[in-house]
Amino acid sequence: MALFSHFSLSLFSLSLLSLSLTIAIPVHKHHHPHIASHNYRDALSKSILFFEGQRSGKLPSSQRLRWRRDSGLSDGSAMHVDLVGGYYDAGDNVKFGFPMAFTTTMLSWSVIEFGGLMKGELGNAREAIRWGTDYLLKATAHPNTIYVQVGDANKDHACWERPEDMDTPRTVYKIDSNSPGSDVAAETAAALAAASLVFRRSDPSYSKLLLNRAIRVFGFADKYRGSYSNGLKPYVCPFYCSYSGYQDELLWGAAWLHKATKNPAYLNYIQVNGQTLGADETDNTFGWDNKHVGARILISKAFLVQNVKSLHDYKGHADNFICSLIPGASFSQAQYTPGGLLFKMSDSNMQYVTSTSFLLLTYAKYLTSASKVVTCAGATITPKRLRIIAKRQVDYLLGDNPMRMSYMVGYGGRYPQRIHHRGSSLPSIATHPAKIQCSSGFTAMKSESPNPNILVGAVVGGPDAHDRFPDERSDYEQSEPATYINAPLVGSLTYLAHSFGQL
Template identity: 80%
Template sequence: MAASSSKALLLLVFLLCSPQLFCNAYPAKHSHHRHPRFTSHNYRDALTKSIMFFEGQRSGKLPSNQRITWRKDSGLSDGSAMNVDLVGGYYDAGDNVKFGFPMAFTTTMLSWSVIEFGGLMKGELQNAREAIRWATDYLLKATVHPDTIYVQVGDAKKDHACWERPEDMDTPRSVFKIDKNTPGTEVAAETAAALAAASLVFRKCDPNYSKILARRATRVFEFADKYRGAYSVGLKPYVCPYYCDFSGYQDDLLWAAAWLHKATKSPTYLSYIQANGLTLGADESDYTFGWDNKHVGARILLSKAFLLQNVQPLHDYKSHADSYICSLIPGTPFSTAQFTPGGLLFKMNDSNMQYVTSTAFLLVTYAKYLTSSEKIVNCGGHIITPKKLRTFAQKQVDYLLGDNPLKMSFMVGYGPRYPLRIHHRGSSLPSVAAHPSKIQCSSGFSIMDSQSPNPNILTGAVVGGPDQNDRFPDQRSDYEQSEPATYINAPLVGALAYLAHSFGQL
């Protein structure tokens, strides 16, 4: 008896000392809306795959439970050029550079997906949290020194001159940073937003980690706001044209303040938003939400505080959010959105699918806020209900998953037909297991230029997608249409969780 009780005590101690084990316990309760209709799509399968994709983008020392097994350790000396540990994080797309700006946005959107819909994710919640933590562990390293953020590892020009696996990298792992003398308000503010949003994800299951993230977010935001300047000025040769900031940094400051207001509940941030909202572009009519421009996301997020918590000073954000909805939904007098003949929202040629996934997420999220507060959107007499927003979002996701003129899924590994030649080095070259000897910098280009399918399946990767006429050539060299990216998948995770639940698949 004594032996068994001591075992029980040991188990209790182990559980109490392992907050990660509680990270998938007690999912949040959500109001939900079951669709009585049938769907031809397995949103649950797509959700599983959309999260698994992030494991294929990991840099650093891979864990024993790594599911995309053709990937191996890479970038194990990252940061050593500046005597700082920058091992880990994500490769943003199909190359081997770690860009801090899109990585932080990816983290914010993955976190928002879990904050809104994590309670519906069941067994995928833990996987989603691990995907977030892989990023936040890295962002904590990148912000370890006050008033300094390491915003990039790898020289993009030299990296792009090679077609090699991350495991073989021999291009310079140069480290680029922002500080008081070379400010980077947009990337610093987005990093603060990512840390703040993630602190909410871990608040119940790992309160200590959550506090570390929130404290760091506060410090990073102060730096972003105090030392203003665009990182694409000071670091132009290294970050442009890849992740050059075109929208200015005002949207990022508003977005970060919105997340800090939500994460810390400190009145400081509400005061900041009230005092600076208009100068930071709260009411601008820019309706493209992605890694560069955060205005629409900030409006939707801040409207939640007004709609659900009745924070009166934020009442204007409901009308700002409504203006975005009216610009998007066809048939309203204010609609400016463009669509392909097959019905896909079309913003631009380069990686258009990122705007499809971010829009779908914002619509199901705003629909949730409107439903909870029993509100609608009035577009010049045209009434838009939450149901209409959900239907629009579902149509966009369904197109992505195969309801399109090509009858092709744009998510690798989902459905009977999907892209086979994605613009992604690790996926296109033989794996380390299949080809243990090094593949030299330029010798990979013969494979890149070939018509052969990629030997490694990057499960869950969503590519840039079709052109404005629904055409998709499935060519590896066509990075605009065939390259996957973390910021395409991140908002899709939330939209898929909502759809899988509402069709009774979760």
């Protein structure tokens, strides 16, 4: 039976491959690096607009996605703290601090690297960052304490209700010196430090507040070491369990503080602790849990652009990551779908596509500044090659794929209609003012109808390893959007829109 199923699967893969090849012939003409096959400017606007649909708290008068209303207005009151605001990370109504901090870091990094090219979208990008940092400042208001989650995820997931209606427990979870969480604390420090660079010119006093808080929070992360999943396991696992440990976040946090403060103490920290914090690990996955690759790319800039000789090894570590990605090369370790999409895992794969594309474009920028290339097993990989690989991934996401579908809601002629997202799938307050109870919302969840509210700009988990996408609301692995899928995409779309004269 196993042999038969394997054989039939192989036949299926072959037929899919031939299908994708026949479809790919007309599509591939778009992949000429000098031809823009997409309206990257439009996609950029939408990728930032999405964050307004994820807002928790009291919405401002400038709110553009009007089907959303105020929600979570008493968040934190159970612990007598103000935790109103921030973002719902994905399609549910819990506020998870770990992915929220990573989202804020990546939005900030997008602006740091490419904000100068953003033109009219820069203000919107800053607003998206500030919505995150305002919340992170509240969550870190008390020394040696960080409020890392609002909402009981298990009870929240037992309901399908609008954030505006939610009546599930808004339990508050925290880390402190007795129950540490270096991973979430150091990521929060990274977010505050990165954002301080974003606001340095436009709002110097806010920038200073963010940086001072980042320094304090990183000190806490480093002094009280431990993973937040240990003390909070029943509440944060399996949702945002820290699988990669906290060492990567300490290195990442130190890298951001070094960038933001220029204090040699952080450079020294990286030099002394780099090896023990896993700087030379060979993993090549970058996302909300594992920051090693991002830290390598960020730190390598200090060597490439600022010529900090002691960080020479980080270029080697960053190069190893780049070599692992080159499609079709003998030294590549990455898996791609028949249609050409980087494929890491079935659950929310698109987050790895967007984060990797951003790293490719950012590293290409650093290499270009230093007139350097990457050498992989004797082969020379130029910055231009990295940009072509990144563009190919973004173009796939926007519609150059066997399904001929954009995986960004509201972009292109065909996009996911039934995303796994409570607010989007239930009628809005405007059309249905009466409360929708916890379990009655499941009727909408199970319905075949398209979502009534378009969550513009939301990028979903994406297709499977064979480029298939069923567009089913219950399929959270493929149909759920998340803030950390969009955050790095903002930087990539800015670069592409600028390169093709759209900004």
